[in-house]
Amino acid sequence: MVLAAFSVIQFFFFLLTDSCPRSIVEEYNVTEVCYPKYSESCEDKTLMYLPKWKQLPSDVSPSLFNTLCPKPWRYQSSDDMGNLQKISPRAVYGGGGYVADLGYDLQTAMRVVEQLSANNWVDRRARVAIVEFGIFNSNMNILAVANYFFEFLPTGGVFSYVQVEMLELYGTESSFLQLVLLCRLLFIMLIAAYCVIEIVKMWRQRRSYFRNVWNWLALVLIVTSMTAVVSHIVREKTARDTVKELQKNLYATVSFHKASSLLDIETAFLSVVIFLATIKLLSLLRFSKQIIFLSIVVRLAGKYLASFSFVFIVIFCSFATSGMLAFGALVESYSSFLRVCVSQFEFLLGKAVPNFQMAKVDPLLAFMFSSLYICSMTLFFLNVFI
DSSP: OGGGGGGSOEEEEEEEEBOSOHHHHHHTTOOOOOOOOOOGGGBOOOSBOBTTTBOOOTTOOGGGHHHHSOGGGBEEOHHHHTOOOEEOSSOEEOSOEEEEEOOSSHHHHHHHHHHHHHTTOSOTTEEEEEEEEEEEETTTTEEEEEEEEEEEOTTSOEEEEEEEEEEOOOOOSSHHHHHHHHHHHHHHHHHHHHHHHHHHHHHHHGGGGGGOHHHHHHHHHHHHHHHHHHHHHHHHHHHHHHHHHHHHOTTSOOOOHHHHHHHHHHHHHHHHHHHHHHHHHHGGGGGSHHHHHHHHHHHHTHHHHHHHHHHHHHHHHHHHHHHHHHHTTTOGGGSSHHHHHHHHHHHHTTOOOOHHHHTTTOHHHHHHHHHHHHHHHHHHHHHHHO
Protein backbone atom coordinates (compact mmCIF):
# COMPACT_ATOMS: atom_id res chain seq x y z
CA MET A 1 0.00 0.00 0.00
CA VAL A 2 1.32 3.43 -0.85
CA LEU A 3 0.30 4.77 2.55
CA ALA A 4 2.24 2.18 4.52
CA ALA A 5 4.78 4.81 5.57
CA PHE A 6 2.01 6.91 7.00
CA SER A 7 1.31 4.25 9.64
CA VAL A 8 4.42 5.61 11.39
CA ILE A 9 3.81 8.55 13.68
CA GLN A 10 4.05 11.91 11.96
CA PHE A 11 4.44 15.08 14.01
CA PHE A 12 3.68 18.71 13.28
CA PHE A 13 4.32 21.60 15.62
CA PHE A 14 2.30 24.81 15.46
CA LEU A 15 3.16 28.05 17.18
CA LEU A 16 0.98 31.15 17.38
CA THR A 17 2.50 34.32 18.79
CA ASP A 18 1.24 37.66 20.02
CA SER A 19 1.53 40.57 17.62
CA CYS A 20 3.54 42.89 19.85
CA PRO A 21 6.34 43.89 17.40
CA ARG A 22 9.65 42.35 18.34
CA SER A 23 11.51 45.28 16.83
CA ILE A 24 10.09 47.59 19.52
CA VAL A 25 11.37 45.30 22.28
CA GLU A 26 14.80 45.07 20.70
CA GLU A 27 15.11 48.79 19.80
CA TYR A 28 14.21 50.16 23.24
CA ASN A 29 15.78 47.26 25.18
CA VAL A 30 12.54 46.51 27.02
CA THR A 31 12.88 43.52 29.31
CA GLU A 32 9.55 43.54 31.14
CA VAL A 33 6.57 43.56 28.76
CA CYS A 34 3.00 42.49 29.45
CA TYR A 35 1.53 40.40 26.66
CA PRO A 36 -2.25 39.95 26.45
CA LYS A 37 -4.14 36.72 25.91
CA TYR A 38 -4.51 35.32 22.41
CA SER A 39 -6.81 36.82 19.81
CA GLU A 40 -6.67 36.24 16.09
CA SER A 41 -6.60 39.99 15.39
CA CYS A 42 -3.29 40.42 17.26
CA GLU A 43 -1.63 37.28 15.96
CA ASP A 44 1.93 37.77 14.72
CA LYS A 45 1.91 37.04 10.98
CA THR A 46 5.40 38.21 10.07
CA LEU A 47 6.46 36.09 7.11
CA MET A 48 10.02 35.29 8.20
CA TYR A 49 12.37 35.56 11.17
CA LEU A 50 15.91 34.53 11.84
CA PRO A 51 16.54 31.95 14.61
CA LYS A 52 15.84 33.25 18.12
CA TRP A 53 13.14 35.46 16.57
CA LYS A 54 15.54 38.07 15.23
CA GLN A 55 14.36 40.51 12.59
CA LEU A 56 15.72 40.11 9.06
CA PRO A 57 18.16 42.81 7.94
CA SER A 58 16.53 45.33 5.65
CA ASP A 59 19.23 44.94 2.97
CA VAL A 60 18.76 41.17 2.54
CA SER A 61 17.57 40.09 -0.89
CA PRO A 62 14.29 38.11 -0.94
CA SER A 63 16.03 35.39 -2.95
CA LEU A 64 18.15 34.55 0.12
CA PHE A 65 15.19 34.10 2.48
CA ASN A 66 14.99 30.34 1.95
CA THR A 67 18.63 29.87 2.91
CA LEU A 68 18.68 32.34 5.82
CA CYS A 69 15.33 31.48 7.44
CA PRO A 70 14.79 27.90 8.57
CA LYS A 71 11.27 26.56 8.14
CA PRO A 72 10.24 26.78 11.84
CA TRP A 73 10.67 30.56 11.61
CA ARG A 74 8.51 30.98 8.51
CA TYR A 75 4.86 31.84 8.91
CA GLN A 76 2.38 29.60 7.10
CA SER A 77 -1.23 30.59 6.67
CA SER A 78 -4.18 28.26 7.11
CA ASP A 79 -4.61 28.07 3.32
CA ASP A 80 -0.99 27.00 2.88
CA MET A 81 -1.41 24.14 5.35
CA GLY A 82 -5.03 23.30 4.55
CA ASN A 83 -6.01 23.83 8.17
CA LEU A 84 -9.16 25.12 9.75
CA GLN A 85 -9.52 26.94 13.05
CA LYS A 86 -8.38 24.94 16.06
CA ILE A 87 -10.71 25.00 19.05
CA SER A 88 -9.74 24.33 22.64
CA PRO A 89 -11.81 24.84 25.81
CA ARG A 90 -10.14 28.22 26.36
CA ALA A 91 -9.75 29.81 22.92
CA VAL A 92 -10.30 29.51 19.17
CA TYR A 93 -7.01 29.68 17.28
CA GLY A 94 -6.44 30.48 13.63
CA GLY A 95 -5.21 27.74 11.33
CA GLY A 96 -1.89 29.45 10.59
CA GLY A 97 1.33 29.65 12.54
CA TYR A 98 5.03 28.83 12.60
CA VAL A 99 5.46 25.16 11.79
CA ALA A 100 8.24 22.71 12.59
CA ASP A 101 8.03 19.29 10.97
CA LEU A 102 9.28 16.69 13.44
CA GLY A 103 9.52 13.85 10.94
CA TYR A 104 8.42 10.21 11.10
CA ASP A 105 10.54 8.78 13.93
CA LEU A 106 11.28 9.63 17.55
CA GLN A 107 15.01 10.28 17.06
CA THR A 108 14.39 12.91 14.38
CA ALA A 109 11.67 14.51 16.48
CA MET A 110 13.92 14.74 19.56
CA ARG A 111 16.72 16.27 17.49
CA VAL A 112 14.40 18.93 16.03
CA VAL A 113 12.91 19.73 19.45
CA GLU A 114 16.37 20.16 20.97
CA GLN A 115 17.33 22.53 18.17
CA LEU A 116 14.14 24.54 18.63
CA SER A 117 14.67 24.70 22.38
CA ALA A 118 18.25 25.90 21.94
CA ASN A 119 17.02 28.76 19.71
CA ASN A 120 14.23 29.78 22.11
CA TRP A 121 11.46 28.89 19.65
CA VAL A 122 8.78 28.96 22.38
CA ASP A 123 9.25 32.32 24.08
CA ARG A 124 7.13 34.63 26.26
CA ARG A 125 5.11 35.79 23.25
CA ALA A 126 3.93 32.26 22.51
CA ARG A 127 0.28 31.67 23.31
CA VAL A 128 -0.19 28.06 22.24
CA ALA A 129 1.97 25.21 21.03
CA ILE A 130 0.01 22.49 19.22
CA VAL A 131 1.65 19.11 18.68
CA GLU A 132 -0.22 17.26 15.96
CA PHE A 133 0.41 13.75 14.71
CA GLY A 134 -1.47 11.29 12.57
CA ILE A 135 -1.38 7.49 12.63
CA PHE A 136 -2.93 5.39 9.89
CA ASN A 137 -3.77 1.78 10.77
CA SER A 138 -4.13 -0.08 7.48
CA ASN A 139 -5.57 -3.18 9.18
CA MET A 140 -8.41 -1.26 10.84
CA ASN A 141 -8.70 1.31 8.00
CA ILE A 142 -8.69 4.13 10.56
CA LEU A 143 -6.72 7.36 10.57
CA ALA A 144 -6.26 8.88 14.02
CA VAL A 145 -5.35 12.58 14.12
CA ALA A 146 -4.37 13.79 17.60
CA ASN A 147 -3.82 17.40 18.68
CA TYR A 148 -2.07 18.19 21.95
CA PHE A 149 -2.67 21.79 23.02
CA PHE A 150 -0.25 23.52 25.39
CA GLU A 151 -1.74 26.95 26.07
CA PHE A 152 0.39 29.62 27.69
CA LEU A 153 -1.50 32.17 29.76
CA PRO A 154 -0.34 35.80 30.11
CA THR A 155 0.22 35.12 33.81
CA GLY A 156 2.66 32.29 33.06
CA GLY A 157 0.46 29.24 33.60
CA VAL A 158 0.22 26.39 31.10
CA PHE A 159 -2.90 24.36 30.34
CA SER A 160 -2.93 21.13 28.33
CA TYR A 161 -5.76 19.70 26.29
CA VAL A 162 -5.99 16.60 24.06
CA GLN A 163 -8.20 16.27 21.00
CA VAL A 164 -8.34 13.00 19.04
CA GLU A 165 -10.34 12.51 15.83
CA MET A 166 -10.94 9.27 13.93
CA LEU A 167 -11.47 9.01 10.19
CA GLU A 168 -11.92 6.15 7.73
CA LEU A 169 -9.91 6.53 4.52
CA TYR A 170 -10.59 3.47 2.39
CA GLY A 171 -13.33 0.92 1.84
CA THR A 172 -12.64 -2.80 1.88
CA GLU A 173 -14.15 -5.39 -0.41
CA SER A 174 -16.18 -7.30 2.15
CA SER A 175 -19.78 -8.33 2.71
CA PHE A 176 -20.07 -5.77 5.52
CA LEU A 177 -19.11 -2.96 3.13
CA GLN A 178 -21.73 -4.17 0.65
CA LEU A 179 -24.32 -4.09 3.44
CA VAL A 180 -23.29 -0.53 4.36
CA LEU A 181 -23.53 0.58 0.73
CA LEU A 182 -26.93 -1.06 0.43
CA CYS A 183 -28.16 0.77 3.54
CA ARG A 184 -26.87 4.08 2.17
CA LEU A 185 -28.68 3.48 -1.13
CA LEU A 186 -31.85 2.53 0.74
CA PHE A 187 -31.58 5.69 2.85
CA ILE A 188 -31.30 7.88 -0.27
CA MET A 189 -34.28 6.11 -1.87
CA LEU A 190 -36.38 6.60 1.26
CA ILE A 191 -35.49 10.30 1.35
CA ALA A 192 -36.50 10.69 -2.29
CA ALA A 193 -39.79 8.82 -1.76
CA TYR A 194 -40.58 10.80 1.41
CA CYS A 195 -39.82 14.06 -0.42
CA VAL A 196 -42.23 13.14 -3.25
CA ILE A 197 -44.95 12.25 -0.73
CA GLU A 198 -44.59 15.58 1.06
CA ILE A 199 -44.62 17.53 -2.23
CA VAL A 200 -47.87 15.82 -3.26
CA LYS A 201 -49.31 16.47 0.19
CA MET A 202 -48.26 20.12 0.00
CA TRP A 203 -49.83 20.51 -3.45
CA ARG A 204 -53.14 19.08 -2.24
CA GLN A 205 -53.41 20.95 1.07
CA ARG A 206 -52.03 24.28 -0.18
CA ARG A 207 -51.78 26.81 2.67
CA SER A 208 -53.28 24.52 5.29
CA TYR A 209 -50.20 22.30 4.95
CA PHE A 210 -48.01 24.86 6.73
CA ARG A 211 -50.41 25.18 9.67
CA ASN A 212 -49.57 21.71 10.94
CA VAL A 213 -46.49 21.38 13.17
CA TRP A 214 -45.87 17.80 12.06
CA ASN A 215 -45.58 18.93 8.45
CA TRP A 216 -42.87 21.40 9.41
CA LEU A 217 -41.14 18.57 11.26
CA ALA A 218 -41.26 16.47 8.08
CA LEU A 219 -39.72 19.30 6.04
CA VAL A 220 -36.90 19.76 8.53
CA LEU A 221 -36.32 15.99 8.48
CA ILE A 222 -36.02 15.99 4.69
CA VAL A 223 -33.63 18.98 4.64
CA THR A 224 -31.34 17.57 7.33
CA SER A 225 -31.30 14.15 5.66
CA MET A 226 -30.29 15.65 2.31
CA THR A 227 -27.63 17.77 4.00
CA ALA A 228 -26.20 14.69 5.72
CA VAL A 229 -26.00 12.85 2.39
CA VAL A 230 -24.30 15.79 0.65
CA SER A 231 -21.80 16.28 3.49
CA HIS A 232 -20.98 12.55 3.38
CA ILE A 233 -20.24 12.69 -0.36
CA VAL A 234 -18.12 15.84 0.00
CA ARG A 235 -16.26 14.33 2.95
CA GLU A 236 -15.41 11.17 0.98
CA LYS A 237 -14.11 13.26 -1.93
CA THR A 238 -12.06 15.52 0.36
CA ALA A 239 -10.46 12.55 2.09
CA ARG A 240 -9.58 10.90 -1.22
CA ASP A 241 -8.06 14.12 -2.59
CA THR A 242 -5.94 14.49 0.54
CA VAL A 243 -4.76 10.89 0.27
CA LYS A 244 -3.79 11.42 -3.39
CA GLU A 245 -1.80 14.49 -2.37
CA LEU A 246 -0.01 12.45 0.27
CA GLN A 247 0.70 9.63 -2.20
CA LYS A 248 2.53 12.08 -4.45
CA ASN A 249 4.94 12.99 -1.63
CA LEU A 250 4.94 10.98 1.61
CA TYR A 251 7.05 13.65 3.31
CA ALA A 252 4.75 16.52 2.44
CA THR A 253 2.75 18.33 5.12
CA VAL A 254 -0.89 17.41 4.52
CA SER A 255 -3.93 18.05 6.67
CA PHE A 256 -7.07 15.99 7.17
CA HIS A 257 -8.79 18.77 9.12
CA LYS A 258 -11.36 19.52 6.42
CA ALA A 259 -12.31 15.85 6.13
CA SER A 260 -12.66 15.47 9.89
CA SER A 261 -14.70 18.69 10.12
CA LEU A 262 -17.04 17.42 7.41
CA LEU A 263 -17.35 14.19 9.38
CA ASP A 264 -18.41 16.18 12.45
CA ILE A 265 -20.98 18.07 10.35
CA GLU A 266 -22.31 14.82 8.92
CA THR A 267 -22.57 13.29 12.40
CA ALA A 268 -24.40 16.37 13.72
CA PHE A 269 -26.99 16.28 10.92
CA LEU A 270 -27.46 12.53 11.28
CA SER A 271 -28.07 13.06 15.00
CA VAL A 272 -30.79 15.60 14.18
CA VAL A 273 -32.29 13.15 11.66
CA ILE A 274 -32.39 10.35 14.24
CA PHE A 275 -33.90 12.69 16.84
CA LEU A 276 -36.66 13.89 14.50
CA ALA A 277 -37.37 10.38 13.27
CA THR A 278 -37.68 9.22 16.89
CA ILE A 279 -40.15 12.04 17.62
CA LYS A 280 -42.29 11.02 14.65
CA LEU A 281 -42.19 7.42 15.84
CA LEU A 282 -43.17 8.41 19.38
CA SER A 283 -46.06 10.45 17.98
CA LEU A 284 -47.75 7.15 17.12
CA LEU A 285 -47.91 6.36 20.86
CA ARG A 286 -50.41 9.16 21.40
CA PHE A 287 -53.14 6.68 20.53
CA SER A 288 -52.20 4.47 23.50
CA LYS A 289 -54.44 4.70 26.57
CA GLN A 290 -51.47 4.63 28.94
CA ILE A 291 -49.79 7.54 27.14
CA ILE A 292 -53.06 9.55 27.22
CA PHE A 293 -53.40 8.91 30.94
CA LEU A 294 -49.75 9.94 31.53
CA SER A 295 -50.16 13.18 29.56
CA ILE A 296 -53.25 14.10 31.62
CA VAL A 297 -51.34 13.46 34.87
CA VAL A 298 -48.37 15.59 33.74
CA ARG A 299 -50.73 18.39 32.67
CA LEU A 300 -52.49 18.42 36.05
CA ALA A 301 -49.20 18.29 37.98
CA GLY A 302 -47.58 21.07 35.92
CA LYS A 303 -47.29 23.70 38.63
CA TYR A 304 -45.90 21.21 41.16
CA LEU A 305 -43.29 20.03 38.65
CA ALA A 306 -42.37 23.66 37.97
CA SER A 307 -41.63 24.26 41.66
CA PHE A 308 -39.54 21.08 41.77
CA SER A 309 -37.67 22.26 38.68
CA PHE A 310 -36.70 25.49 40.41
CA VAL A 311 -35.25 23.53 43.33
CA PHE A 312 -33.45 21.22 40.89
CA ILE A 313 -31.87 24.17 39.05
CA VAL A 314 -30.62 25.67 42.33
CA ILE A 315 -29.06 22.40 43.50
CA PHE A 316 -27.63 21.62 40.06
CA CYS A 317 -26.02 25.05 39.62
CA SER A 318 -24.64 24.93 43.16
CA PHE A 319 -22.80 21.69 42.43
CA ALA A 320 -21.67 23.05 39.04
CA THR A 321 -20.08 26.21 40.45
CA SER A 322 -18.55 24.32 43.38
CA GLY A 323 -17.06 21.73 41.01
CA MET A 324 -15.59 24.46 38.81
CA LEU A 325 -13.91 26.14 41.79
CA ALA A 326 -12.57 22.89 43.21
CA PHE A 327 -11.59 20.86 40.14
CA GLY A 328 -11.66 23.26 37.17
CA ALA A 329 -7.88 23.63 36.96
CA LEU A 330 -7.16 19.91 36.43
CA VAL A 331 -10.38 18.15 35.37
CA GLU A 332 -11.63 18.83 31.84
CA SER A 333 -15.26 18.04 32.76
CA TYR A 334 -15.23 20.99 35.18
CA SER A 335 -13.18 23.43 33.08
CA SER A 336 -16.16 25.59 32.06
CA PHE A 337 -19.76 26.06 33.16
CA LEU A 338 -21.17 24.58 29.94
CA ARG A 339 -18.95 21.51 30.22
CA VAL A 340 -19.97 21.10 33.87
CA CYS A 341 -23.67 21.15 32.98
CA VAL A 342 -23.23 18.61 30.20
CA SER A 343 -21.02 16.36 32.34
CA GLN A 344 -23.36 16.42 35.35
CA PHE A 345 -26.32 15.47 33.16
CA GLU A 346 -24.23 12.60 31.77
CA PHE A 347 -23.41 11.50 35.32
CA LEU A 348 -27.15 11.32 36.05
CA LEU A 349 -27.64 9.14 32.98
CA GLY A 350 -25.00 6.67 34.13
CA LYS A 351 -21.67 7.95 32.89
CA ALA A 352 -18.78 7.31 35.26
CA VAL A 353 -17.69 10.25 37.39
CA PRO A 354 -13.97 11.08 36.78
CA ASN A 355 -12.99 10.32 40.38
CA PHE A 356 -9.41 9.47 39.40
CA GLN A 357 -8.79 12.91 37.87
CA MET A 358 -10.66 14.65 40.69
CA ALA A 359 -8.56 12.78 43.26
CA LYS A 360 -5.45 14.60 41.98
CA VAL A 361 -6.82 17.73 43.65
CA ASP A 362 -7.90 16.08 46.90
CA PRO A 363 -9.01 12.43 47.24
CA LEU A 364 -11.32 13.08 50.21
CA LEU A 365 -12.89 16.15 48.60
CA ALA A 366 -13.41 14.26 45.32
CA PHE A 367 -15.12 11.34 47.08
CA MET A 368 -17.36 13.59 49.18
CA PHE A 369 -18.29 15.82 46.23
CA SER A 370 -19.21 12.99 43.82
CA SER A 371 -21.06 10.99 46.52
CA LEU A 372 -23.01 14.00 47.73
CA TYR A 373 -23.98 14.96 44.17
CA ILE A 374 -25.25 11.49 43.23
CA CYS A 375 -27.10 11.03 46.54
CA SER A 376 -28.69 14.48 46.38
CA MET A 377 -29.92 13.99 42.82
CA THR A 378 -31.22 10.50 43.61
CA LEU A 379 -33.20 11.71 46.63
CA PHE A 380 -34.53 14.67 44.65
CA PHE A 381 -35.88 12.54 41.79
CA LEU A 382 -37.31 10.01 44.22
CA ASN A 383 -39.32 12.82 45.80
CA VAL A 384 -40.46 13.97 42.36
CA PHE A 385 -41.80 10.55 41.42
CA ILE A 386 -43.36 9.95 44.81
